[in-house]
Ligand code: ADP
């Protein structure tokens with residue numbers, strides 16, 4: 001494309017809420033055939049709310065919420081924010097956490113009121129969930145909730161359910177991607193049942209769930225080895241390595257600085273329709289010239 005055509009395209013993109021970093025990004029955008037979408041904060045709003053609290057028999061509900069809130073107060077995760085907000089609304093005060101450790105893609109741990117607390121995916125727990133809680137977990141997950149387990153001193157204390165909402169235009173954006181001949185894939189560190197519930201809601205049938213940040217990179221590498229030209233759309237710290245590995249990285253403008261730095265395109269609006277917009281624009285700008 002001529003410099004003038006590129007300049008015009010960059011201006012058009014900006015009006016569509018798409019910031020392009022460098023001229024070569026437009027070339028990769030045109031060639032993309034596979035779009036890997038992160039779930040939390042990309043397909044969903046990422047503004048999570050606490051939907052349910054279920055203490056194990058013998059555990060006090062307020063104690064469960066206060067202890068979980070104390071650990072999560074030190075975390076930057078969207079799940080943590082939901083739990084802390086609810087805990088502050090319901091309770092007079094939260095305890096302080098000591099020796100806090102974030103476990104990316106899994107959860108967090110720390111010491112609260114002398115107890116060793118672990119919070120996050122059930123895979124972090126020292127023991128399997130008791131049957132009653134396991135049943136509840138499956139029920140919540142099949143409804144698209146993210147289930148957070150809480151354990152202290154090596155025994156399960158209860159479950160929390162966190163709810164997120166799919167962005168209003170996410171399904172329309174996926175339909176547009178298909179019309180453009182692209183293959184959409186949903187990628188998440190969240191559990192498989194929750195991921196499938198969200199995928200179904202937006203019309204994606206290919207789901208890769210329960211992956212750690214490095215697993216996101218490996219998926220991109222695998223697709224590229226199969227000859228696919230891969231775009232990744234993400235927002236989190238956990239998406240940054242995959243954004244950098246992809247042929248084209250697209251970061252949500254609302255996302256973390258590391259994700260924005262790793263990306264080639266920045267989507268200023270929350271709206272995922274900017275993804276098919278960008279691809280259509282790149283095809284139009286470069287398609288006729290070469
Ligand atoms: P995603 O890929 O959907 O953006 P992450 O990779 O950040 O999600 O996290 C994957 C999963 O790890 C979450 O769905 C949650 O179950 C668990 N998790 C991560 N951080 C926390 C936390 N601070 N508190 C509770 N659970 C967490």
Ligand code: MG
Pocket residue numbers: 038039040041042234235236239
């Ligand atoms: Mg995310």
